[in-house]
Amino acid sequence: MTRDRPYSGRAPTIRDVAAQAGVSTATVSNVLNASGRASAKTEEKVLATIAALNFRPNGNAASLRNRRSRLIGLIVPTITNAFFAHMASALENLAGASGYDIVIVTSDEDPSRERERVLALLARQIEGLIVYPSADTSIGAGLDARMLPPSVVMDRGLGIAGFDTVGLDNEAAGHMAGRSLAELGHRDIAVLIPDIALAASRDRALGAERALREAGGRYECRVIVAGQTIDGARNALEQELHRDHRVSAVIAATNVATLGAIKAIQGLQLAMPRDISLIGFDDFAWMTAMRPFVSAVAQPIDSLASSAWDLLMTRMAERAANAATPAAPQRLIFAGELRLRESSGRVMDTKGRQASFPHKA
Amino acid sequence: MTRDRPYSGRAPTIRDVAAQAGVSTATVSNVLNASGRASAKTEEKVLATIAALNFRPNGNAASLRNRRSRLIGLIVPTITNAFFAHMASALENLAGASGYDIVIVTSDEDPSRERERVLALLARQIEGLIVYPSADTSIGAGLDARMLPPSVVMDRGLGIAGFDTVGLDNEAAGHMAGRSLAELGHRDIAVLIPDIALAASRDRALGAERALREAGGRYECRVIVAGQTIDGARNALEQELHRDHRVSAVIAATNVATLGAIKAIQGLQLAMPRDISLIGFDDFAWMTAMRPFVSAVAQPIDSLASSAWDLLMTRMAERAANAATPAAPQRLIFAGELRLRESSGRVMDTKGRQASFPHKA
DNA sequence: TCGTTTCTGTAAACCGATTTAATTGCTGCA
């Protein structure tokens, strides 16, 4: 035998509690919601039966009646990327403090999957949505603001009209990295980005290029589109470094690209910053666990999260108040922070490096 | 002006569709659920109005009536730990394939918070639960199997009675690492674990010690309890290495501890594996991005996830069938895989290392 | 031709909570 009673049919409902306590369901509901409508004596009695029956209200039923799910959707490309994991965690904390739950879903960078996931969230009656869109042009492959609850778009889709937006100043962040390298004498830079179609990536590359341009003289800024995987980034950079021996510095525009770049550089037996400099993006613990410590542009995750949250709450309040004229969509842009460490340094001549390539060219 | 219509009151319901299409709600429901009960002509008509009104069913209402939420809860200590993020991702994929959604909540290693989160999940009528408990003795600080939907306990709580369990063979995994080090001649080993109260940690340490014991002769296996943070692990190991100069190898029992250990070793200017050997746990991309590549015991995340999922589905089917005598709880244990890389090597005498400590002792 | 299936379709109950409007029973006061 495994348990005293097999599985005791249904969970108790508010009706069971009411019957047992000898009151109406309305009264039970009142004490549940602490509306102060019940007398102390009744309240005590009801509370006692609730405890005795081990009753817990069915949130779905309440949600149906209330039209309030206390649920916020968060859609990210993948939760295995540390940046999104940290963002999710920050948002979860903010949500918890306001009595909301967050349901995280992943799009795998696929707009049609994103659409499907968003639709699933809608069916669950989410009250708000925070999205890292997988494409810049729309949420969920063309879902309209009218079909969505209050939503804020993060980072990538800075251009999607009609939505509040929060993100990094990507152009400036790229510029920061580029300028730092330019000041160290680098004029031949490769920028590793996941996807040319993503404005965030593109802007980081554009910023880097502007920095080189502003430095004056000749320069070459090679943008390498490397996909969303570590190995993709690694292979793309390895090929590039084989092809062009003049590249003396790399900017990796995401944390995934940063890892790929490091692997490529290690694999080629190049030393940072002697043979090649690297500035990565996002800043996680492993970046200061390896030698050399890797320089990187950090995103202010907590600020991004809390302003996204505030924006969302404001918008939800507005809609709840049934505002006739909603405020114009806001756009909050945060600066990245360049954390200069050991992987980026003064440019050296690259003869030594060329010698280390055993191939014909 | 912002939009043509302000915010058009309520979303359309199945009643709106029924009225507009000139049928009953039952018929609409039938075509929604493709029960084949409607004629082709009616179905077409209904589908057309659904599209015209942009109707999407309220999942909460369906869920209330069906007693099926298609929701599975997953509770992990923190989603920012790469191991849990990967586990969550694997589970999400499995769930998606079966038409379930997963809602991930975090306990922050705090049993009372865990309880609160589980209760919130219950209120949302989850049909199943997968838990990495924050303490070994129970789920949600004492929640009883009778109060929970079908649940599987992961890894840490291998001892919680009455639940299906899947996890790593922690003792064997620790033994693997310990034996490898013993074969390389190490006899003084430190094992960095997050928490002595967690059986998983303890077992890894115990396994390591057994390996040393079996190697014969004198040995010292020092278990260092270092908490759940990278810096905690780092500080604890730094202190230990200062205190005891004979320690020639470290086993870091989690990925967090591994990162902390690397930082400590780097900070002390020790070289791996010359001055000290390291075997970490869990295996993520950054472990092969740094030099030396770090040796580690990898967990078979996909196998763990899919057997947890299968177990859960089986149990849910059993309960749905209202089985009088549920099958006895299962316990699935998987072997870890030791990936020997560069951070662990033959023991050397430690004179050189002692010289690198500038302190008095 | 009549009884029996088979198809389509619907009215109404139902899931489990919340909320509104009404009711009951007191207390207080003129």
Add this chain to the structure above:
DNA sequence: TGCAGCAATTAAATCGGTTTACAGAAACGA
């Protein structure tokens, strides 16, 4: 004594779907 005012309580409607039980019509078999 009569009635307003208030506190405590409840019956019933409601949220938006699904499902059951039943009805009418068409098809079928003998």
